[in-house]
Every structure is written in C-alpha cells, then in structure tokens.
Amino acid sequence: MSPTSPTILSELAPPPAAPAPGTDGYITADGRKIGGVLMDLRHITLRFGGVTAIKDISFDIREGEIRAIIGPNGAGKSSMMNVMSGFYVPQEGEVWFRGAKRPPMRPYQVARQGLARTFQNIALFDGMSVLDNIMTGRLTMMKSSLLEQALWWGRAEAEETRHREQVEKIIDFLEIQNIRKTPVGRLPYGLKKRVELARALAAEPKLLMLDEPMAGMNVEEKEDMSRFILDVNDEFGTTIALIEHDMGVVMDLSDRVVVMDYGRKIGDGTPDEVRNNQEVIDAYLGVAHD
Ligand SMILES: Nc1ncnc2c1ncn2[C@@H]1O[C@H](COP(=O)(O)OP(=O)(O)OP(=O)(O)O)[C@@H](O)[C@H]1O
Numbered sequence: 001m002s003p004t005s006p007t008i009l010s011e012l013a014p015p016p017a018a019p020a021p022g023t024d025g026y027i028t029a030d031g032r033k034i035g036g037v038l039m040d041l042r043h044i045t046l047r048f049g050g051v052t053a054i055k056d057i058s059f060d061i062r063e064g065e066i067r068a069i070i071g072p073n074g075a076g077k078s079s080m081m082n083v084m085s086g087f088y089v090p091q092e093g094e095v096w097f098r099g100a101k102r103p104p105m106r107p108y109q110v111a112r113q114g115l116a117r118t119f120q121n122i123a124l125f126d127g128m129s130v131l132d133n134i135m136t137g138r139l140t141m142m143k144s145s146l147l148e149q150a151l152w153w154g155r156a157e158a159e160e161t162r163h164r165e166q167v168e169k170i171i172d173f174l175e176i177q178n179i180r181k182t183p184v185g186r187l188p189y190g191l192k193k194r195v196e197l198a199r200a201l202a203a204e205p206k207l208l209m210l211d212e213p214m215a216g217m218n219v220e221e222k223e224d225m226s227r228f229i230l231d232v233n234d235e236f237g238t239t240i241a242l243i244e245h246d247m248g249v250v251m252d253l254s255d256r257v258v259v260m261d262y263g264r265k266i267g268d269g270t271p272d273e274v275r276n277n278q279e280v281i282d283a284y285l286g287v288a289h290d
Helices: 077-084 107-112 130-136 146-151 155-173 189-202 219-236 247-253 271-275 278-285
Strands: 037-048 051-062 066-070 092-097 115-118 207-211 239-243 256-261 264-269
Touching (some): 037 077, 051 077, 051 092, 051 239, 051 256, 066 077, 066 247, 077 207, 077 239, 115 189, 130 189, 155 189, 155 219, 189 207, 189 219, 219 239, 219 247, 247 271, 256 278, 264 278, 271 278
Parallel strands (some): 207 239
Antiparallel strands (some): 256 264
8 A cells, every 4th residue: 555545445443342422512502412522533634646635634523413514626525524434544643433543444344333425426226226225225234144135034034124114214204105116217316316315324324424415406406405404313313414515505504514625624613603714705605605
C-alpha cells in the first residue's frame, strides 16, 4: 500500500466492544431527544496521491441527531462519508463509534456495527423486485449457513421469516406496498431512491448515512423524502448523517451542519449559526438563506 493512498478494504480486525457513550444530551426545540456522541471523527486527513481530499477535520455526531455535511463540489463530502462507512481508512486521524476507537476493518464489519448508507448514484439491482432488493439490506445480519439456506432448513427458515417480517414493516412505513413485486429497473427515479432508503433501513442501523438523498428529485419527491427522513429519525430513533446540496432541505431537516470547502472544515453548528457564518457565506452560500 502506498503511504499516500487511502487503505481500501483494509485488514480484517475484530470489532471493538461497543459501550454506549455516557455524555449528556439535550432536547431540541421540537422536543426530540439528542443523546451522547455516537460517532466522533478526530483530526481526519485523507489523501489521494497528491490530492488532499480531507485536511485535519474533526466533528461528532450525536445519538438521535440529523447531521448534515455540506460544501461545494469537490469539497470532500463523499470522501468523508467513505471514511465514516469504513470504505476508506484515512492516513491520519481516528474514527470513534459508540465510545470505542474503530480499528481498520472491512465495510461489511462496519455495517455489522450498525452503519448503513445510500449512495449518490443509486446502487440497486434493477432486475430484482423491490422486495428482494430490500431483503439484500439484511444480508449482513443473516446467521444461517449457505447449506441451511440452500435446503431451507432449521435456522434458515426461522431467520427468513423474521427478516421478511421486518422488511414488510419497512415497506409499510415507506408506503411502497403497491410496488413490492415490481422490478426496480421499471421504477421512476424518486421511488428508486425510496427503495434505496428502505434497503438501508432493513439493516436496522444506528447511524444511517445518506449521500445526496434528494439529488435529481422534483419538488414533490423532495417533500416526500424529507418527510420520510424525519419520520425514520422520529419513529426508529435512527441517527442520520446526510450530504445534500439543496440548502432549503438542509436547513429544514438538520440539527447541526458541518461545512467543508477544499477539504477543510469552515463551519460547524446549528443551521442558524452556519448561515450567519461569514466564511461559509463567502465560500459557499453566497448570500444568507432565509
Ligand atoms: N478515488 C479518488 N481518487 C483520486 N481523487 C479523488 C478520489 N475521490 C475523490 N477524489 C478527489 O478528492 C476531492 C474531494 O472529492 P469528493 O468527491 O469527496 O468531493 P464532494 O464534496 O463529495 O464533491 P461532489 O459534491 O461533487 O460530490 C476532489 O478533488 C476529488 O477529485
């Protein structure tokens, strides 16, 4: 591995113990409970050869929070999400999750710790039904052996029933009952994004990461997706980190916002604090948003 390239799919390592953090939380203006620190990113630096995508950035995400990462194109937002999801291991810095420092581990191991994500470009199986796509979200939770699954035997049968029940709940919650048998390739864009959200939720994550969940959507689809994000947070208590370019959506949904520019962090705070931060206005917002 080159010292100037991030480690991808790095060495297997046992997952650390995951005690819940004990720091104090707070109650939001709309009555939601925000808990202690769930993920803590400390002095993260990520380089691709000569390009420094992330320069010494630190921030945390609290339990129950909706946390946005914003910034202009190329600011390093997706790279940061890839560090959070374990896809890239940064050259410098530490990722702490549920009170423990995370050693280098494969993304599926990170997923087993309670992280799930959606992607900027939809990553679903077009030829498979909505239901089957969502079921793939539970793969990291399946415990029966391949033989048991092939023979539909013992544990496999009980497991499949339990997974199906959970998936059906999510289908109801996201109001996609009527398309559950439809191949994903036939769906309009907004619904595909909703199916991607459903698949991520199927993994029952503690931290759900959404990379541009509204990209390419019309106004109505954005309203629907905003409502679902709020409902997921409220109903399941899922902590949500999202990258989004639509400032109206970001300011409406988020409890706190991190602002990146050229790999640096130039702002971090509540939507009000961020939109009144002069460096953020100069670099990104241009004018303060109402
Ligand atoms: N795999 C890679 N190899 C080399 N350079 C990369 C790689 N991924 C990202 N970069 C570079 O790192 C910088 C940050 O890119 P990144 O995609 O994280 O930004 P972003 O804020 O998510 O941008 P956008 O809003 O356009 O998606 C850019 O200069 C980009 O060209």
